[in-house]
Amino acid sequence: MFRKIILFLTPLLILTILFLLIVIVINRNSGKGALQVTSIPSSQIFLEGKYIGKTPLCLCELPQLLEIGDYNIKLVPGQSGYKTFEQKITLYEGVLTVVDRTFDKETAASSATVITLSPIDDRQVAQLLIVSFPNKAQVVLDSNIVGETPYFVDITPSDHEIKLLKDGYKEKVIKVKGVLGKKLEVTMNLGIKMDLNEKSRTTTPSIAIPKVVVLDTPTGYLNVRSEKSIGSELVTTANPGQILDLISEEEGWYEVKLLDGRTGWISSTYARKE
Numbered sequence: 001m002f003r004k005i006i007l008f009l010t011p012l013l014i015l016t017i018l019f020l021l022i023v024i025v026i027n028r029n030s031g032k033g034a035l036q037v038t039s040i041p042s043s044q045i046f047l048e049g050k051y052i053g054k055t056p057l058c059l060c061e062l063p064q065l066l067e068i069g070d071y072n073i074k075l076v077p078g079q080s081g082y083k084t085f086e087q088k089i090t091l092y093e094g095v096l097t098v099v100d101r102t103f104d105k106e107t108a109a110s111s112a113t114v115i116t117l118s119p120i121d122d123r124q125v126a127q128l129l130i131v132s133f134p135n136k137a138q139v140v141l142d143s144n145i146v147g148e149t150p151y152f153v154d155i156t157p158s159d160h161e162i163k164l165l166k167d168g169y170k171e172k173v174i175k176v177k178g179v180l181g182k183k184l185e186v187t188m189n190l191g192i193k194m195d196l197n198e199k200s201r202t203t204t205p206s207i208a209i210p211k212v213v214v215l216d217t218p219t220g221y222l223n224v225r226s227e228k229s230i231g232s233e234l235v236t237t238a239n240p241g242q243i244l245d246l247i248s249e250e251e252g253w254y255e256v257k258l259l260d261g262r263t264g265w266i267s268s269t270y271a272r273k274e
Contacts, residue, residue: 033091
């Protein structure tokens with residue numbers, strides 16, 4: 001009987017120990033924050049100039065968390081005709097920072113939202129700060145007109161809807177949740193509202209640039225070289241699925257333009273013309 005009890009309790013004891021170890025690791029993992037990035041259309045993400053993946057992306061699990069601090073984030077749309085988006089963000093310890101960008105081929109009509117939480121001294125209060133570009137946008141909080149941006153208020157630790165309105169700009173609506181002991185910081189870049197006639201006047205005909213798509217390789221990446229030779233200097237590497245501008249082509253090689261403006265040669269064996 002005693003042996004049966006031991007056999008029954010042993011798995012529970014192991015699970016308890018594992019749980020405690022996970023808690024200890026998380027508690028010791030100070031100085032880390034999470035980052036979620038979304039965009040329309042899908043975009044390549046660069047953090048401090050380093051490629052970290054494509055949207056949608058969530059670095060939300062323990063091994064993926066980032067050091068807290070200020071970062072420059074850059075989104076490069078995978079489709080042509082859209083301009084790169086760059087923004088300064090701050091990652092705080094133990095909280096999630098959210099970056100969302102909706103691109104428009106008219107850059108002024110694009111919009112973006114950055115949401116994060118920062119700690120405050122009073123753990124019994126939840127705060128909300130709304131900033132917009134341009135400022136003095138009308139703030140509608142939970143269906144009530146409450147003021148203009150920049151707008152600061154104490155809120156309940158529950159779900160809230162924020163709507164920003166400004167003449168000549170697209171309406172922006174998001175849903176957030178207040179957290180006790182935290183200040184919820186919401187920064188919105190509003191897109192200009194453009195009618196079809198205005199778009200037709202401002203849009204100029206564009207010349208289609210041929211593209212190449214990087215295919216899967218045995219190494220998981222494709223070398224970009226300074227000359228059309230495997231013995232030439234390595235410029236950088238390209239990831240499978242990456243789309244590059246095609247400049248010229250020679251037998252077995254494509255000359256391409258990289259996202260940072262540099263040029264190089266890739267093997268046509270592992271690339272396909274669009």
